[in-house]
Amino acid sequence: MALKKIEAIIRTEKLEEVRIALEEKGIIGMTVTEVKGRGSQKGILLEWRAGEYRVEFLPKLKLELVVDQTDAEKVIEAIETAAQTGKTGDGKIFISTVEDVVRVRTGERGKAAL
Amino acid sequence: MINTGDTAWILISTALVILMTPALAFFYGGMVRKKNILSTLMLSLAILAMISVQWVLYGYTLSFGPDRGGLIGGLDWLGLIGVGQDPNAGYAATIPHLAFMMFQMAFAIITPALITGAFVERINFSGFLVFILFWSTFIYAPVCHWVWGIGGWLRAMGALDFAGGTVVHITAGVSAIAVAMVIGKRKGYRKVPMEPSNIPFTVLGAFLLWFGWFGFNGGSALTSGGLATSAFVVTNTAAAAAALTWMLVSWIHKRPSVLGLSTGAVVGLVAITPASGFVSPLSALAIGCIAALISYYAILIRMRTNLDDSLDVFACHGMGGITGALCTGLFAEKAINSAGANGWFFGNPGQFYIQLITVLVVAIFSFLVSFVLAKVIDAVFSLRARSEEEEVGLDISQHGETAYSA
Numbered sequence: 001m002a003l004k005k006i007e008a009i010i011r012t013e014k015l016e017e018v019r020i021a022l023e024e025k026g027i028i029g030m031t032v033t034e035v036k037g038r039g040s041q042k043g044i045l046l047e048w049r050a051g052e053y054r055v056e057f058l059p060k061l062k063l064e065l066v067v068d069q070t071d072a073e074k075v076i077e078a079i080e081t082a083a084q085t086g087k088t089g090d091g092k093i094f095i096s097t098v099e100d101v102v103r104v105r106t107g108e109r110g111k112a113a114l
Numbered sequence: 115m116i117n118t119g120d121t122a123w124i125l126i127s128t129a130l131v132i133l134m135t136p137a138l139a140f141f142y143g144g145m146v147r148k149k150n151i152l153s154t155l156m157l158s159l160a161i162l163a164m165i166s167v168q169w170v171l172y173g174y175t176l177s178f179g180p181d182r183g184g185l186i187g188g189l190d191w192l193g194l195i196g197v198g199q200d201p202n203a204g205y206a207a208t209i210p211h212l213a214f215m216m217f218q219m220a221f222a223i224i225t226p227a228l229i230t231g232a233f234v235e236r237i238n239f240s241g242f243l244v245f246i247l248f249w250s251t252f253i254y255a256p257v258c259h260w261v262w263g264i265g266g267w268l269r270a271m272g273a274l275d276f277a278g279g280t281v282v283h284i285t286a287g288v289s290a291i292a293v294a295m296v297i298g299k300r301k302g303y304r305k306v307p308m309e310p311s312n313i314p315f316t317v318l319g320a321f322l323l324w325f326g327w328f329g330f331n332g333g334s335a336l337t338s339g340g341l342a343t344s345a346f347v348v349t350n351t352a353a354a355a356a357a358l359t360w361m362l363v364s365w366i367h368k369r370p371s372v373l374g375l376s377t378g379a380v381v382g383l384v385a386i387t388p389a390s391g392f393v394s395p396l397s398a399l400a401i402g403c404i405a406a407l408i409s410y411y412a413i414l415i416r417m418r419t420n421l422d423d424s425l426d427v428f429a430c431h432g433m434g435g436i437t438g439a440l441c442t443g444l445f446a447e448k449a450i451n452s453a454g455a456n457g458w459f460f461g462n463p464g465q466f467y468i469q470l471i472t473v474l475v476v477a478i479f480s481f482l483v484s485f486v487l488a489k490v491i492d493a494v495f496s497l498r499a500r501s502e503e504e505e506v507g508l509d510i511s512q513h514g515e516t517a518y519s520a
Binding site for chain 2: 043048049050053054
């Protein structure tokens, strides 16, 4: 039993494309959170009344999925392809190992709870 | 002799101007950080309530009561005793004296509310209330009397201020600098980003101000005929010209923001205010363009200083008011309003000098008295919220509320 958690920071406007790409691979469940963050490029400049002001953190979405290890690569690939524009700010994907999962309704554990 | 058309227009105009204070609250509220939006709304709305009472009790008689030496109104109309349904022929011969009083109340309310943009996000609410009450008593009432009161010395000198470029915008705009100096800059000013909480609120506020300004300027004719119409037309024209100018200038620098266009519209409205009963539509176009350019660069300059006039009350209202008052001395025409005067461009350079003296007198008086009032009230009541109150935000620390659930 090996479970992987995939956390992907993506552009807000890419959510639907990513969702469709995952659904095509049979991946349905996920949690989406509105987050703010920045990468090495820092923030952006926005127009003030006259002149500009700097916004240091940009709105992004964070997707969290826990999947079986055998599905992990295709999930990563689907997100990477669907969320990519090639410009800075496309986001990052973090992969980690998950010890166990519990389905609250039935108490099932592990893969059966996914 | 009461004219029902005039009375109807003045009552409608009064309601329009009263709407401008909540409009201003949203105009300002949208530009502050999320944790201070309710506090910013509250500053304007508390003034609406407080000055409504002050005006009835003694504000009106100090401003418009029978003249005492050209400097202040006497206390004859304390509590509006003697201000009734019959007209006061000196101020407005065709509407009830009460209608004139009420129209003027709307101006007395919005003027101190304009200043609040200078000290948002760090003001101590109780000290603020005391400051505003004193400001209305010691700055608004005398200046209003000098310029608009019968026997007022600037009025007697021939100063032209149709709807309050000097009485409203210069007093508020210059006082803003004085208070900002006393209270100091916000924590993190120019170091941490201060993101506006809700630009759509600001835009809505700006265009409700535009709407209300038809009453502000149109109503200042105090009748409902040709002069009110002329003021109505030039008001819209100057606002549009300034909005367009602002948009184009910011486009040259980068991108045309809706916040910029809205600010430009307000600046145009400010600048046409003193001139609105004296100038032609073509002059209004010029006044709008000039005012937008001046205020645009005034904001850019302010942003490089350590003076945290947070919402640019001086750049928008102070500079807009000064531009408008001086332009009145250039563009005024007796052909528009026979009760006015000709400006420099119509053969009377003297009017420009009268306007210049008026601007200087009112600006210096407003600055000095505001500075002293703010210093004294800060020492006694504290004008600035405590450091931890400012950090957590004034909505929670001053008012025990939050605007948004998460």
